[in-house]
Amino acid sequence: MAESLLFSSAESLLGKLASAALQEASLAFGVHRHLQHMKETMELIRGVLLDAEKKNPQSSALSEWLTQIKRVFSDAEDIVDDFECEALRKDVVNTYGSCSRKVHRFFSSSNPVVYRLRMAHHIQNINIRLAKLATQRSMFDLQVIHQDTRVVHVREMTHSHVNPSNVIGREHDKQEIIKLLLQDDHGQSLSVISIVGMGGLGKTTLSKLVFNDTTIHACFPLRMWVCASNDFELRNVLIKILNSAPNPTGENFNNFETEQLQIRLRNTLHGQKFLLALDDVWNEDPVRWDELKEIIDMGVEGSKILVTTRSQKVTTIMHTKSSNSYLLQCLSKEDSLSLFVKYAFEDGDEIKHPQLLKIGEGIVKKCGGLPLAVKTVGSSLFSRVDEKEWESVRDNEIWNLKQNEKDILPALKLSYDQLPSYLKPCFASFSLYPEDTYIFSSQVCLFWGVLGFLPTPKASESMIDVATQLLHELWSRSFLSDYEDFGGDCRFKLHDLVVDLAEYVAKGEFEIIQNHNPNLYKNAHHLVLMNNNLLDQALLPSSLRTISFPSGANNEDFLNTLVSRCKFLRVLILQYSKYTSLPRCIGMLKHLRFLSLAGNENLTELPDSICKLQNLQNLNLSWCIKLQKLPKGLANLISLHHLFITTIEPACPENEIASLTSLEELGFYQCDNFESLFKEILLATVKKLFLFHCKSLKTVSFHGIKNLEVLAISNCNKLDLSMGFSNQILNSRLKFLLLRGLPSLVTLPRWLQGSANSLQSLIIEQCMNLAELPDWLSTLNCLQRLEVTYCPKVLSLPDNMHHLTNLKEIVVTGSSELWKRYRPEVGQDWHKISHINLVWDDYQSENEKELTVKS
Template identity: 85%
Template structure:
């Protein structure tokens, strides 16, 4: 599971900024809650419980307050009264969300009883609840209390002069306008990037009159600086007689952009274009561009409206062959809209540590003074590592230390977060926060959850999707639409350059987060997500999400009743604390007990009816689970892999009607496959170290399952592939008795498989024929540490959707199929550790390189030299 990060020590200076950030999450909470109240399912439930009128009143008052929140965010909440008012709104919205979730839980409980109880008295007794009349009266009282509090808060808005705003018209901070001048000696570490961009600008476009090259990357990377270096290079001067530079930023209104371009072009008559109509402007600009090979730099583009871009392009494309547009943007979507081919989109990377240190020294010391202060330089090396290769972060920190020689000041910067530095508009915090400000409201809570992510770690999309689902961060679908897939939200965050090294393997994606992106998320989520490093209940009394840094803190912490998620420290074994948590925090959604030392869980855990995620990863002392876990009809993920002493799974698994993810390690002799097959929502299923399982899914079908993982199941022999109709991801590791035919022999079935990983399978000598049934779906095929596989079959190129092929540490595979060039969608071939393949297909020099020359990337790990070589074909 994802772990929380080190907390921030934020000085009083930054409190106003924090309040503004908290309010933007508050607005997102209001949007989400109103979406739930408006859903058809909830409307039906509210009528069934007889509280429809009261809930409708709650919804109407919340809509009023939501509009007021927008107006409040336009004002800087300097007064303590306004701040307190916003805190009260946060509390009442939180309580209202708990009420809404409680109704959903009760409706789901009734559904389970009505569906399964009619044929089983045990189920009725198992899910017995309080008198429905008493429940209705109690909930009606809670709703009335919330409505009273909401009405009071809505009335109090008049104290602050707040007005209702129907639409989100908040003005996002805009960075200041840029210019084209640069002093090259002040730029470090970008020479290679400059040459690559120049190559793209000079590349022959085979008669195309106007093409676009984009520089894409997160805020603070130096995209504008790189564009300046290119713009002022003598080669570019010689090649493009007409060069123009404009900073676009938020303003992509056609008339304004035309004026900016004309003002940047030579103007011998000194005309004032501000008085021109759009028609006059386009005529004048086309005349200016006519007959001249030109370079136009559009810096800091945010426009994602393709129609606006097409309108501009029609005007500036005057048919001069070789003219180019150079775009800088944080958005991959912008690059795509502007018709930038993947080969013309340059993803700017971070600086190396060496270049970062050189840049830091330039800004932190007078010329040569660093040699006089070797201890400061040593501290500076540690500071630079925290900047993660972001030039703007390096400059920000270096400038803050300029002319300071007190080691304690340097150590303070090293030991605290960059956000604690005094800021100005050109520094790193405004640069990164600008990207956050531009996020739609439904993405802001998702981004804030990145505060839970560890630094410098590969993150898998599945884990993030489960976390978002458990915390209720996925936006409710609009009328007539299906549930929003979290993969779409991850892709949107990637397109805005929040995710690094993003790879989509089909059915699964993986990525990293820059350290400063995580720190920004922690900064934004402060007050809602907290790490307990010492005993100070006041600091987290209103928190919804807690993680504990040390085991000894479990003895003394008073837990907030409103807690939604909690992460225990490694080695936790305090039973009294766990019992207190379960009995006190009845609205808990996520319980993370990874690497704990509990032998069992309290039976009263079945009362946590709001619980959606329970993770017991690597609990090696766990021997049993209470059957009451199966009362958790809201539970979406149950993680039990690594529980090597678990005697058996709890009885009644089939009652977990919301379960989507189930990962199992157990020493029981057989799998309760009939109960698993009865789970109506199950999508991800994993068996880990289940050494006593010999077969799975005999005589049953799994219609909903999309992902199956089998790891270290040493006795497993048979898994009928045809029993899993809709499987998209299959991963098999170290299951050497498993028949690779998967019960199909030479039979080929149509399948939806997108990702297949076969690892550490000594019995595998060639790929099973059933894989041909995935010809129209398989996107990634990974074969690793299969020491006896000796060939890739001739039918492999029939997998026409294949984008990524990895043959890792398979020494007996000597060649790829001769017709591999027929796989036209193939983007990546990775032959790490397969030395014979590398020799044969080595770029430009391998005897069969021409057969895979259409592949963009070939990567090889030279074990003997302990280094990696990356070859990119332009």
């Protein structure tokens, strides 16, 4: 574990040791005195960890001491979790065992006397190791700091899209780029404009400003935005471009061969003058560029490619006869200070604190004119008025950091160091996520929860509330970009330099493994394997917490070894593998909280032993299209919060699902034989429901789902959307509604009016027979986002849209008539919606828009 993550680990573990549930379990097993001793020794060690973190240890002796602490803390956490597992097992037996000997046998445990002796031995061993480490702490001259006093001062959430008023010092650059895009190409059919500059300079922000400018809209009928990043393999780039172009049928291009993709793309581009933005290009192989250019150069004069890159070599290999390269400069001293003030102070507060502003000038100077550095450091000082704090930032030795460690910006590292300890493991987990692509808060929150990264919720708070707050705090520090709240879910992106920093601080704890090198991950807790060859070579640490298999995995011996060796696994991601079944001993992974088998098209059966996993919080079986039946005993998964199902069973096991009293999220994907759902059951805890591609589904009763906040229905052609309510208006809590690919939808169901005081996002896609949006739409007074995508019969919006005072965005895609009518400044009905912050006609990829479970 990186040194900066140890204090958080100690805090979490001490919290568990002090919990009432563990106190009760330890008394029952006669180990209470031993656990108390463990707790006391841990507190001694915890006291010096913050100082060890501040020293950023360089000595091998201190580093080795901290490595030993990591190991013993990890083993201690496993023991604590073991007691929790035993308590859950007893809950299941007490609930179901009294009426079923079969259940009692299914969940039988080893002899309790043997278990008590074994656990006492483990605890004694840990106490000996802890005592030795505690005595060694004096060797390193570490000060005792019992409490992390760092806090995040959270600013109000603002709109996430690039707003020109939030960008400082780039207006001249914007106009110069637009000039280059609009200039006469003297008969050239395709030219490239490159924006070149170092990381953190704002190339992507500038290109977005240009891309969304109304002048560019008018000049280029077809505009496409692609984040190229490190992947410039032809097939993948073609998929990205097609996903960003108009796609009225909602076709999934992921299974297309390269030849099919290039034919489809050329048909899309035929006769169109287009602008293709390729953001963050790293490819320096001219052959790959020539392959792409040959496909997209359709001979239409004036088509342009707008490239952002850090590499001059990229601009050279992409050069055409009329290409231009624009070297983006750092911000001026004045613009840098203006940007800093915007992020470090409440509006106008800088006048009240002239001395802070003076110190800020010194900080800005050290940021070197890089907007990302200025924003991040400014955000870390937001609402802080202690001059000593500001001076410590200005004078910190980290500004002298040599940038040879993947170009880690000193400003970012400094901002990370100032994070409270509870945020650091959350930030480190970003090392496992791709840069500059949308990440959904539901995914991140679930991951943090199952790994124990989240603080204990306060009264009336849920775990998702806590996780969302942590994301908001990271956004306040400018570590997240493009943050949007849809109601029920949020999405954001990570700048590539932020991902680099996450990889740097997480080294040795979170690792993405490309090649066989056990030294990289011998102490790691969280592994993502990128190559199937690794399944023959990887030496798995027995203390592993997380493992993600590569797509196409089918090595049964490796999977069996994993299950038998890594007994403390919390997260197992086996998506898009080629396994036909799982090891029957998977039920032995009693610590497992997260199991994803999504997209396993060869999986035909699951062992019933999966239902022994009482700690399991997430079970994802979506798009397992050959799964014959669900495992027996689902009701025993008493900790399950998230369940996603694909099966060819004739009916849903509703009674078992209704027994899952912790279930919050439920999804059915291509359950082709289900005709009805939820006839006579109560799902009081379910807040999110997804119904995707269930072609036989006719009726869904919502009478028993009282607390639904997110509903997504896609391509369920036979479904009666009245939901059994006819013209009734429900009193509901719905925050997000997606209706996609529903040919029977002619007008919106009236029951939706019952969400007038809650609905924030309404997304309607590919509903070809939707004829109108009803006048009562204006009663949805909490609505913030409205999307109408490829609904050709919708020709206008209700006249009273001005009543929707909270509406921030209308997204219109695939309806030229609707776009023309409400186009900013020039549309005949623009004045009716001019109060709305942003109206756009953008082609976003399906993966970026979909607020559903990632499969």
